[in-house]
Structures are given as C-alpha cells and as structure tokens.
Amino acid sequence: MPIPHLWAALFFILVFFLGIDSAFGMIKTFTSGLFDMYPTTLGRYKVLVTLGICMASYLSGLIFVTKGGMYWFQLFDWYLCFFALMLVALLECLVVSYIYGIERFLRNVREMLKPVNNTFLTVMKYCIMVEVPIVMAGALIFTVATFRSPKYGKYVYPEWTNVFGWLLGMSMTLPIPIIIVYNILSAKGTFIERLRETVKPVITRKGGVITDLKDEDCAHVMFPQPDIVSVTKETTEC
Known part of the structure; x- marks a missing residue:
C-alpha cells in the first residue's frame, strides 16, 4: 500500500476518536442518571463529578494494557457482554413497554424530536414491544444453554476465574x-x-x-x- 506511514497514522487517529465517541456515550449516560437523582448535591459539581468518573474509568482500565491485559479483557468480555448486557437490555424493553407504558414513551420521544415521522414511531413501538424482547430472550437462552468456560487460544482459565466471572456478571444484574x-x-x-x-x-x-x-x-x-x-x-x- 502506498504511503504506509500515512495510513498507519490515520488508523490510530480513527481508533482514538472511536474511543472518545464511545466514552462520551457511556459517561453521559451514567452522569445524567446521577445528576437527575441528586440535582441539589451532585448537580452543583457536574464538572468535578464527570472528571472523577473519567479518572476512575481510566485507572480501572489500566489493567487491560498490562502484560496479561488480553487475558483480563477476554474474561470481562466473556461474562459481561454475553449474559449481563443481554439481560439488562431485555428488562429495559419490558419495563419501557409494559410498566412505564409504550405510548407514554412515544409521547416523550415526540416531545424531544419535534417533528418526528409517525411511521418511524410505529416501527420503534413494535420493535421495543415485540421484536427486540424476542430476539434478546432467544439469544440469552441460547447463550446459557451453550455456555462454556472461557479460554484464550490454547490457554484454559483456572477454576477461580469462573467464580470471579460470575460474580462480575452478577454485579450488573444483582x-x-x-x-x-x-x-x-x-x-x-x-x-x-x-x-x-x-x-x-x-x-x-x-x-x-x-x-x-x-x-x-x-x-x-x-x-x-x-x-x-x-x-x-x-x-x-x-
């Protein structure tokens, strides 16, 4: 490929901005919930609270860039992404659709996205109420039925990592x-x-x-x- 140094630099710039974009979504979601729950206490120190969360996330992520970082990453990915995230997503759809009320949720969307296409809202309604819960429930059942202990290449994780992994997964769902x-x-x-x-x-x-x-x-x-x-x-x- 011509100009290899240019493409290498562009690739790592892409990875950097991709990480920044993902961090914005995760940090904003977490901090918005905190500020909505404690507007008079934490709401006064938005910058400091956000900075503290970013620093804590940075320090906790250093384990993944160590010599054994890939093994830790595989362990976290195995137990968090396969089970906990699908269960949380399934419960979110059920709560929004059948407890909070899908019609009230769609009215909230209309308030925030004026004007909004009614066809888009209709598709969103049936996706949240029917399609997504069925797909997530099926994927969750399949994941539990075919679950195997984690491994990375030829390396088989010791037994204590399974206990740690399940505790890690339950920390999100418990x-x-x-x-x-x-x-x-x-x-x-x-x-x-x-x-x-x-x-x-x-x-x-x-x-x-x-x-x-x-x-x-x-x-x-x-x-x-x-x-x-x-x-x-x-x-x-x-």
Whole structure:
C-alpha cells in the first residue's frame, strides 16, 4: 500500500476518536442518571463529578494494557457482554413497554424530536414491544444453554476465574432484584398495593407541579394506576 506511514497514522487517529465517541456515550449516560437523582448535591459539581468518573474509568482500565491485559479483557468480555448486557437490555424493553407504558414513551420521544415521522414511531413501538424482547430472550437462552468456560487460544482459565466471572456478571444484574425487593418492602399496604406503588412512574416538574394523568396515559398493562400521580417537590434539571 502506498504511503504506509500515512495510513498507519490515520488508523490510530480513527481508533482514538472511536474511543472518545464511545466514552462520551457511556459517561453521559451514567452522569445524567446521577445528576437527575441528586440535582441539589451532585448537580452543583457536574464538572468535578464527570472528571472523577473519567479518572476512575481510566485507572480501572489500566489493567487491560498490562502484560496479561488480553487475558483480563477476554474474561470481562466473556461474562459481561454475553449474559449481563443481554439481560439488562431485555428488562429495559419490558419495563419501557409494559410498566412505564409504550405510548407514554412515544409521547416523550415526540416531545424531544419535534417533528418526528409517525411511521418511524410505529416501527420503534413494535420493535421495543415485540421484536427486540424476542430476539434478546432467544439469544440469552441460547447463550446459557451453550455456555462454556472461557479460554484464550490454547490457554484454559483456572477454576477461580469462573467464580470471579460470575460474580462480575452478577454485579450488573444483582442490583435489579435487590432494588425491587427493597422498594416493595418499603411501600405500605397489601402486596398488590405495594407492587402497584413501586411500578407507578413519578412525573417530576420544576416547581413541583402535580400532573393529572388520564386513564389512557397510565399505560400500565400489568397494574393499572389511579388518575392522579403525585409529584415530588424537588426540582430537577431538564
């Protein structure tokens, strides 16, 4: 190939910007959730919090550039990408479609992307409700049924790495049932009333305005909600 040094430089520049682009998406997703949950505390120090998360991510990633980095990378990739990510993606689709309500979600999309094509929203609706859950559930079942211990080339990982890998995978999925059980136990009333209370979305607006939701707005297929949904008085940044 002519001018090999130029193409080599362009390749590594491409890899650098690809990493920056991926980091933007991951860091922004994580920090947005933190700032929405704690707007009055962490929201005041957005730059410092984001810098701290970036530095922590950088330091934790140094293990992958050591002499045994490829073995660690293979271990993380084996247990995190195959099982945990598919389970989280499946649960996200189910929660958005059947608990939060797909129609409410589409209205949120319309609010953010005005104007938006209705055909696009229809395709998105059936993908989130039907296609993606079926594909993710099938892939998850196939992955569990054909699971084998990790290996890298001819190297077979020792037994303790399997325990570490499963603990690593559960670190992403175990908080989900823990939070569910905690919220149900913290609520009041019968079990069904607690379940309804925990899956009821809380609409927060600046100034703590109470939003009146109609029956068709409360798209809880599993657990229909009352007409009025209380709103916290804490202000959040839009």
